[in-house]
Amino acid sequence: KNIDRDIILNVNVGTTVKGAVDNLDRILRILDKLQVPRSQYYIHCDGALFAMMMPFVSSTKGYDVSFEKPIDSMVVSGHKMLGCPMPCGVALSRKEHVQKVETHIDYLNSVDTTITGSRNGQLALYLWYNLRKKGIHGIKQDVRNCMETAKYLKQKISESGLISQLNPLSCTVVLERPVDDQLVKRWQLACEEDIAHVVVMPNVTRNKVDLFVKELLECVSTHGRIEPRRHDSPLSKLLMTWEE
Secondary structure (H helix, E strand, O other), rough: OOOOEEEEEEEOOOOOOOOOOOOHHHHHHHHHHHHOOOHHHHEEEEOOOOHHOOOOOOOOOOOOOOOOOOOOOOEEEOOOOOOOOOOOOOHHHHHHHHHHOOOEHHHHHHHEEOOOOOOOHHHHHHHHHHHHHHHHHHHHHHHHHHHHHHHHHHHHHHOOOOOOOEEEOOOOEEEEEEHHHHHHHHOOOOEEEEEEEEEEEOOOOOHHHHHHHHHHHHHHHOOOOOOOOOOOHHHHHHHHHHOO
């Protein structure tokens, strides 16, 4: 049905709340099975956080993102894994797509390929500096530490009898939302209804994890635990997965 229509696909390389990663190879196999011509689909890979980490994570077969595969564009943030002090990112696209939006600027005698007509040069310097400072080895070590610390956090929460989840290709630990909003504010937890998540970045140490879990358990002891708000709320779905 609708096989004659063009397709635009967004492939998640780490969703915001749970860090889920779409299987790119499986998507490509489906397109091939349906005999969709290459000219008829556009694949964008949203890798804001995890695309910077994926090249250094083992067991990513089928999920890894590369322009050697028939994708068309991807984005990655510079203020997350790389730690640039201001929000920034890099958008990569195939040249034939960029040429469709480029504009020749007479007074610059150059071609502008940005959507806004300008970009912040200081952010480019931040990206360059962090890449040069860390290097491949440094980024790889940061990624390894983040993944191991995320597993440690998940383990500590689970051992405490609380609900938690960690996708294999993620450094984002999902947990039941603390009842006390002061704890949420103190630890700057990002919440969605009745769940919260912790994104483990290079600045998160095991000592910090221990302190967080200690205060989380004190919160549970004082204020109790949150109940699912609906039968299909995020916590209800997390509970079903956790019980499995």
